Amino acid sequence: MYQILTFLHSTLRWLVLGSLLIAIIQAYRGYNLKLKFKPFDNAIRHWTATIAHLQLMAGIILYVKSPLVKYFWNNPGEASKKLEFLFFGVLHILLMIIAIVILTIGSALAKRKEEDQAKFKTMFTWFLIALIIILLAIPWPFSPLAHRPYFR
Numbered sequence: 001m002y003q004i005l006t007f008l009h010s011t012l013r014w015l016v017l018g019s020l021l022i023a024i025i026q027a028y029r030g031y032n033l034k035l036k037f038k039p040f041d042n043a044i045r046h047w048t049a050t051i052a053h054l055q056l057m058a059g060i061i062l063y064v065k066s067p068l069v070k071y072f073w074n075n076p077g078e079a080s081k082k083l084e085f086l087f088f089g090v091l092h093i094l095l096m097i098i099a100i101v102i103l104t105i106g107s108a109l110a111k112r113k114e115e116d117q118a119k120f121k122t123m124f125t126w127f128l129i130a131l132i133i134i135l136l137a138i139p140w141p142f143s144p145l146a147h148r149p150y151f152r
């Protein structure tokens with residue numbers, strides 16, 4: 001179960017990043033070239049938020065199942081001295097939830113805007129902030145906080 005979850009969570013990361021990148025580029029183009037906000041743009045907005053929410057659910061289940069997180073909460077004093085436990089016990093979940101809340105607000109605001117340019121601009125700004133936070137909070141193999149492989 002734990003292995004399947006880490007595989008799923010690790011793989012979903014690429015879908016989260018890919019969809020966010022496409023949405024940001026599409027919003028940037030739409031705003032700068034003054035394009036119409038088409039149903040395709042709306043689908044990208046919608047699916048980017050949905051994929052992030054799926055990752056949030058996978059993350060929450062993984063958080064409950066992870067032996068690393070269990071150890072952290074059973075021995076908070078001792079575990080906090082090791083960066084990896086602190087990272088997965090607190091930092092990763094906190095930053096990712098903040099990023100997904102920002103993404104969700106941006107998606108909802110963009111949906112409610114009347115003008116096409118305002119929709120693109122809102123999507124671009126909020127999604128870009130979410131992407132930056134997500135990139136910082138991923139345990140990349142080169143991250144100084146905690147490292148995990150690119151693929152499971």
Ligand code: HEM
Pocket residue numbers: 006009010012013016052055056058059060061062063066067068069088092093096097134138139148149151152
């Ligand atoms: C966009 C959101 C997120 C992304 C891109 C992301 C990405 C990742 C990646 C790449 C890993 C390493 C997986 C591996 O072991 O190969 C990981 C680990 C983990 N993530 Fe996330 N994550 C996100 C959100 C969350 C959230 C919201 C939670 C908790 C509610 C969470 C909990 C965890 C836990 C507990 C681990 C480590 C489990 C372990 O090693 O025992 N993640 N995450």
